[in-house]
Amino acid sequence: MDKGKRESKNEDQPMDVESGTVDPRDLVSSDDEIDYSIKPELYDPNLDEVDELWVRKQRKGGSDAVLSCPACFTTLCLDCQRHEKYVTQYRAMFVRNCTVKTDQILREGNQKPKQKRKKNSKKAHLEEDSQTEGPIYRPVCCSVCSTEVGVLDQDEIYHFFNVIPSN
Numbered sequence: 001m002d003k004g005k006r007e008s009k010n011e012d013q014p015m016d017v018e019s020g021t022v023d024p025r026d027l028v029s030s031d032d033e034i035d036y037s038i039k040p041e042l043y044d045p046n047l048d049e050v051d052e053l054w055v056r057k058q059r060k061g062g063s064d065a066v067l068s069c070p071a072c073f074t075t076l077c078l079d080c081q082r083h084e085k086y087v088t089q090y091r092a093m094f095v096r097n098c099t100v101k102t103d104q105i106l107r108e109g110n111q112k113p114k115q116k117r118k119k120n121s122k123k124a125h126l127e128e129d130s131q132t133e134g135p136i137y138r139p140v141c142c143s144v145c146s147t148e149v150g151v152l153d154q155d156e157i158y159h160f161f162n163v164i165p166s167n
Contacts, residue, residue, distance in 0.1 A: 137153055
């Protein structure tokens with residue numbers, strides 16, 4: 001017997017399921033299980049009403065839009081408010097399918113590039129303190145595709161700016 005070849009004890013017998021291999025003749029296709037003599041119902045008119053009630057309950061009636069991820073179209077928010085000045089931005093308190101990057105901090109405002117400074121300089125400490133002022137934001141990403149869709153502020157309000165709104 002060659003070392004590279006293995007002989008089975010009985011080639012006509014299928015192997016056990018526990019060993020990891022199955023005789024392909026024993027496999028049943030899902031097509032074989034479908035009864036084509038009965039016409040399948042692909043549309044349930046009552047299901048639309050149930051879905052609409054669920055969405056109304058989730059949205060609580062006062063939302064300006066349903067927000068979706070621009071990359072994968074996953075629903076991110078059902079109850080939001082449109083920004084008065086920037087009409088492509090929205091804010092919300094309750095979201096879904098969103099991940100907050102807690103290890104990153106974003107700040108608003110004009111920041112000057114850091115300059116090299118001496119370790120013991122008092123002026124350097126003042127410059128450092130002035131750059132830490134202002135609100136802190138954390139990036140918010142779609143939990144399905146990781147696209148950055150907005151930020152979370154210190155008051156735990158989500159601000160969406162990279163989303164697709166729909167009514």
